[in-house]
Amino acid sequence: MIHIDINCDLGESFGAYTLGNDEAIMPFITSANIACGFHAGDAGIMQSTIALCKQYNVAVGAHPGFPDIQGFGRRNMVYTPSEIYQMVLYQVGALFAFVKAAGTTLHHVKPHGALYNMAAKDKTMAKAIAQAVKDFDSTLYLYGLAGSLLIEEAQQIQLRTCSEIFADRTYLPDGSLTPRNQPGAMIHDAGKAVEQVLQFITQKQVLAETVCIHGDGEKAVAFAQALQANFQQHHISMQAPV
Template sequence: MTAAKTIDINCDLGESFGPWRMGDDDALLAVVSSANIACGFHAGDPDIMQRTVALAVAHGVAIGAHVSLPDLQGFGRREMAVTAAEAYALTLYQVGALHAFARAAGARLRHVKPHGALYNMAARDHTLAAAIARAVRDFDPSLWLFGLAGSALLDAGREAGLQVASEAFADRGYREDGSLQPRREPGALITENDLAIAQAMAMAREGKVRAVDGSIVELQADTLCVHGDGPHAVAFARNLRAALLAADIVVAAPGADA
């Protein structure tokens, strides 16, 4: 009997700050299997981190550190010139901060995922990617590293001896080389629910996505990212999970049985 296919649904959470609120984290945590929790550099603060970890524990969702460049005003989406040593230190700093909250809640970290500009930079810059991977390994070699499918970050993670999860995006446009279309370009965000669900299912079942130029790109999808900051985020996450389950695809975090 063929084993059922398993895929993870991850979401960027804990992105509120002080009295300002972003997204419905509680509702999303009832749907997703992995939570990438902001660590204070692009979003979040100590109170939000503690609250989001507690919610993730209550929902049985895998906890991950969503590490970023130090760019609170720009939400971590502006590229910065950082050295490999700086990337190592900022990754270790943020992972350590979230680990403290997880440990206090009787839980543990399961993965690390860079955010925004740092994610895209590490996808193409092997030196930067290697620094991030080393920081994750030096903190805890059992942690999974999430990165863009086919990217330098996943290569660096494997070279560092980490378990890696190839990430695909349901609601983002892809270029013909497998990179994400920049947000500033038309078509970078797929806003139609049915189109995003169809793209996600093609990636989950067939390992393929249609690029913006019409070509077909092959990619591995171990984890599907849904963004938690849109007005229809919860409904979309629910629809995606339902579509996966209807296709006999199990939704679970990487290494959930470990």
């Protein structure tokens, strides 16, 4: 039987502003990437999202990004390797404080937005992120784009990795994600999303261990429900990496 994790970017509300429907999607995912306050989220949101994960038995992950609330962490920014290392370590530590207070465990780290996409192609950035995760806790998983430099650099330092594909994004011929500012970057039809994921997994087109759904997508819950239903039909079990 094939075992696949379904992860979702969550905890991205901020203060009085609500983004996504975190509780509604919880029954259909196995791991969550929780914003750590730099691109989205705040202390209260981190605490409440971790509580939801604990309630629904969803693995908790940190989702560090660039310090860019206005741009939602999706704008490329220039930092030195030491600054990348520090910002990742800082954000993972912030989320971990709430994880520990809730009496649960931190499972993984997945960079957000531009930080994620840049590290997929930039060896120096990838190495800084991987080292920060390993120095914080060498037993954590690092989630990254399948076939990316982020996965490669993490494996070079014996950090556990989880290769990721996306249900709601399209791909360029080189295997990178289609930039959001290009037409057709997002998939809006649940049937097409499921078709893409099943093609990747069942035909082994990509070595993937986790599938991402963006929690801020308007059809995120519908996508998660459709994936769960189709996984059951194809005898694919849903579980976070152990």
